[in-house]
Amino acid sequence: MTTQVPGTEGTPEGGRLAGRRFGARRGGRGGRGGGGRGGEELQVPPAEFRSYYGRAILKPPVWKHDIAAYLFTGGLAAGSSLLAAGGQATGRADLRRAGRATSLGAVLASAYFLIADLGRPERFHHMLRVVKPTSPMSIGTWILTTFGPASGVAALSELAPLLPERGVLGVARRLLGPAGTVGGWGAAATAPALATYTAVLLADTATPAWHESHPYLPFVFGGSALASGAGATLISTPLDQTGPARRLAVIGATAELAGSHVLEHRLGLASEAFSEEVPRRLMRAARYLTAAGALGAVLSRRSRVGSALAGAALLGGSLCTRFGVYEAGKASSRDPRYTVVPQRERLDRLAEQNGAAARTPDGRLLAGDHVPQDEAARRPRTEP
Amino acid sequence: MGRTDVPERNSFYGPLESPAVDAGWDESTSRMGFFTDTSVCIGCKACEVACKEWNLLEEDGLSMLGMSYDNTGMLSADSWRHVAFIEQKVARKPPTDLGMPQVGPPPTQVDPQNMPLPDLDATTQSPDGPVDVRWLMSSDVCKHCTHAACLDVCPTGSLFRTEFGTVVVQEDICNGCGYCIPACPYGVIDQRKGDGRAWKCTLCYDRIGDGLMPACATACPTKSIQYGPLEELRETAAKRVGHLRESGVEEARLYGDDPDDGVGGTGSIFLLLDQPEVYGLPPDPVVTTRDLPAMWRRAAMAGVGMLAATAVAFVGRRS
Numbered sequence: 001m002t003t004q005v006p007g008t009e010g011t012p013e014g015g016r017l018a019g020r021r022f023g024a025r026r027g028g029r030g031g032r033g034g035g036g037r038g039g040e041e042l043q044v045p046p047a048e049f050r051s052y053y054g055r056a057i058l059k060p061p062v063w064k065h066d067i068a069a070y071l072f073t074g075g076l077a078a079g080s081s082l083l084a085a086g087g088q089a090t091g092r093a094d095l096r097r098a099g100r101a102t103s104l105g106a107v108l109a110s111a112y113f114l115i116a117d118l119g120r121p122e123r124f125h126h127m128l129r130v131v132k133p134t135s136p137m138s139i140g141t142w143i144l145t146t147f148g149p150a151s152g153v154a155a156l157s158e159l160a161p162l163l164p165e166r167g168v169l170g171v172a173r174r175l176l177g178p179a180g181t182v183g184g185w186g187a188a189a190t191a192p193a194l195a196t197y198t199a200v201l202l203a204d205t206a207t208p209a210w211h212e213s214h215p216y217l218p219f220v221f222g223g224s225a226l227a228s229g230a231g232a233t234l235i236s237t238p239l240d241q242t243g244p245a246r247r248l249a250v251i252g253a254t255a256e257l258a259g260s261h262v263l264e265h266r267l268g269l270a271s272e273a274f275s276e277e278v279p280r281r282l283m284r285a286a287r288y289l290t291a292a293g294a295l296g297a298v299l300s301r302r303s304r305v306g307s308a309l310a311g312a313a314l315l316g317g318s319l320c321t322r323f324g325v326y327e328a329g330k331a332s333s334r335d336p337r338y339t340v341v342p343q344r345e346r347l348d349r350l351a352e353q354n355g356a357a358a359r360t361p362d363g364r365l366l367a368g369d370h371v372p373q374d375e376a377a378r379r380p381r382t383e384p
Numbered sequence: 385m386g387r388t389d390v391p392e393r394n395s396f397y398g399p400l401e402s403p404a405v406d407a408g409w410d411e412s413t414s415r416m417g418f419f420t421d422t423s424v425c426i427g428c429k430a431c432e433v434a435c436k437e438w439n440l441l442e443e444d445g446l447s448m449l450g451m452s453y454d455n456t457g458m459l460s461a462d463s464w465r466h467v468a469f470i471e472q473k474v475a476r477k478p479p480t481d482l483g484m485p486q487v488g489p490p491p492t493q494v495d496p497q498n499m500p501l502p503d504l505d506a507t508t509q510s511p512d513g514p515v516d517v518r519w520l521m522s523s524d525v526c527k528h529c530t531h532a533a534c535l536d537v538c539p540t541g542s543l544f545r546t547e548f549g550t551v552v553v554q555e556d557i558c559n560g561c562g563y564c565i566p567a568c569p570y571g572v573i574d575q576r577k578g579d580g581r582a583w584k585c586t587l588c589y590d591r592i593g594d595g596l597m598p599a600c601a602t603a604c605p606t607k608s609i610q611y612g613p614l615e616e617l618r619e620t621a622a623k624r625v626g627h628l629r630e631s632g633v634e635e636a637r638l639y640g641d642d643p644d645d646g647v648g649g650t651g652s653i654f655l656l657l658d659q660p661e662v663y664g665l666p667p668d669p670v671v672t673t674r675d676l677p678a679m680w681r682r683a684a685m686a687g688v689g690m691l692a693a694t695a696v697a698f699v700g701r702r703s
Contacts, residue, residue, distance in 0.1 A: 119560015119580020192687030
């Protein structure tokens with residue numbers, strides 16, 4: 001039996017033979033029907049789930065790290081423009097200026113990452129031929145298309161004082177101020193959408209760790225965006241104008257940490273994807289950096305260097321959170337366990353509920369694969 | 385009803401009479417699909433070859449995968465049909481030596497240099513009955529879902545619903561964003577390396593419009609792959625599974641035929657002889673878009689939270 005092709009040994013008569021425990025590397029977790037875990041276990045592995053040669057069912061995302069980087073830069077742009085708008089409203093000129101500059105830089109980087117990641121970058125404008133509410137990427141395109149120019153105008157308006165006071169450029173100089181104000185408000189108004197739609201972008205896939213995260217991911221990304229915006233401010237802005245950034249750093253970091261904790265522990269099987277090798281390291285780094293950054297933001301009120309270090313930690317934490325979530329999704333789509341086990345459990349439950357527990361001779365539920373329609377019991381439409 | 389500009393209640397999830405009509409087509413064309421009856425598949429891979437020939441798909445790896453006769457491995461950008469081979473030993477308990485007196489020559493010392501060949505009779509006629517190999521073969525293909533996640537998430541409109549209710553990529557529009565690939569709950573659609581765009585089965589859109597059958601169904605020598613109006617195929621499939629079960633093939637079951645399932649039923653339905661996951665199919669896939677309204681609500685809440693947090697940060701001591 002042990003030499004048989006994995007995942008194929010299940011037979012009608014053969015009992016629960018099938019399924020080497022693919023991907024179930026950590027003992028004790030997710031091990032239903034466990035049995036002893038000694039050396040003996042290797043001889044007759046417990047049937048946890050069945051698969052086709054242990055192959056992935058889903059295709060992992062073909063996105064490169066550009067997309068993970070974009071999750072970060074998009075959030076940074078959003079967080080910075082919110083702080084810039086606050087500076088604009090409360091007369092903190094340095095905060096406003098730095099926030100606008102960071103925002104434009106980050107949104108330009110975002111555009112680069114998004115286009116570079118396309119399989120056909122020269123066709124990026126095909127995104128602009130439709131507005132499609134069912135596609136978070138389409139909605140995101142339009143959010144960026146609104147945010148980008150607004151952020152750009154706001155940042156450019158900071159150059160107005162460099163223009164001569166007379167002539168055509170003088171007119172531009174006078175117009176840029178108000179245009180910058182409008183742009184600043186426009187960017188700030190779009191910023192929350194820019195920061196949180198990326199969570200929907202990832203969640204609206206079959207990728208288990210992303211999809212199962214959907215109730216929490218927007219809060220993780222929103223918090224991460226605020227923390228990174230605050231982090232950039234702590235680096236770029238003189239101490240006397242960083243008060244709001246420090247408070248925002250604490251709020252954002254708290255949301256980011258709490259949300260990440262939920263992702264790592266409360267999603268059932270999908271949470272295990274966050275403890276696969278690569279995502280685990282990234283999430284751990286994110287936790288330490290973000291916590292240190294938030295603490296540093298509170299403690300470094302009098303130190304420009306300390307503030308900059310705290311800011312760098314917040315930025316690093318945000319970056320690691322994005323890459324961690326991204327990698328967890330990839331890990332969860334490479335292992336069929338994350339797809340098969342929850343679905344099989346759902347089917348078995350449904351079959352039991354319907355009393356339609358037709359079974360194969362070996363006792364596996366059969367009806368779950370084909371619930372007769374006259375079992376008027378519809379599938380539960382789960383609202384999360 | 386009658387209003388095609390407003391999505392119906394079940395546009396994103398649940399049973400839907402006609403996905404083509406839902407997408408704005410008139411009702412003159414019936415929904416077409418595949419019925420893949422794996423109980424008569426002989427694993428000849430004619431479907432794979434015919435598909436590659438007709439659709440001019442590139443060679444995508446000549447490798448020995450060590451998975452029975454399956455060296456294709458999976459559906460991909462250049463393999464739109466994939467025949468799975470599953471060898472199952474229909475094994476009972478191994479024979480137990482009860483120490484009963486035996487008839488025959490006395491046991492001799494086995495010479496390690498001269499090991500006897502396995503005795504076929506000993507394995508096919510154990511005391512508990514015959515040991516057998518069950519060989520499952522199944523030709524997988526795009527499911528052409530009623531609620532197709534790939535189509536829902538496509539940001540360019542490259543993926544579209546045809547008048548036949550199938551889902552097709554327009555290659556002159558696709559910009560290779562890759563979003564459809566993790567969205568598909570079956571792992572069907574994929575990016576072609578070096579080309580950058582997403583590719584998958586079109587249900588031979590360029591044939592069925594002219595009244596031809598898709599290449600794979602045409603080539604299939606055992607009618608394991610049947611093509612036709614989905615409604616008829618569903619009837620055929622129901623009859624066939626009933627017949628098989630009556631004949632004692634209790635493990636026969638249909639896959640994708642239920643309009644109440646997570647994708648609203650598929651345009652490609654299958655008769656399987658074991659659980660779907662054994663064939664590399666998800667047991668109970670759900671279109672991700674089902675949860676999209678909930679996702680947007682949560683994002684909106686988080687967004688409002690960001691604004692509130694910013695406001696709070698700027699209130700308070702001036703520093």
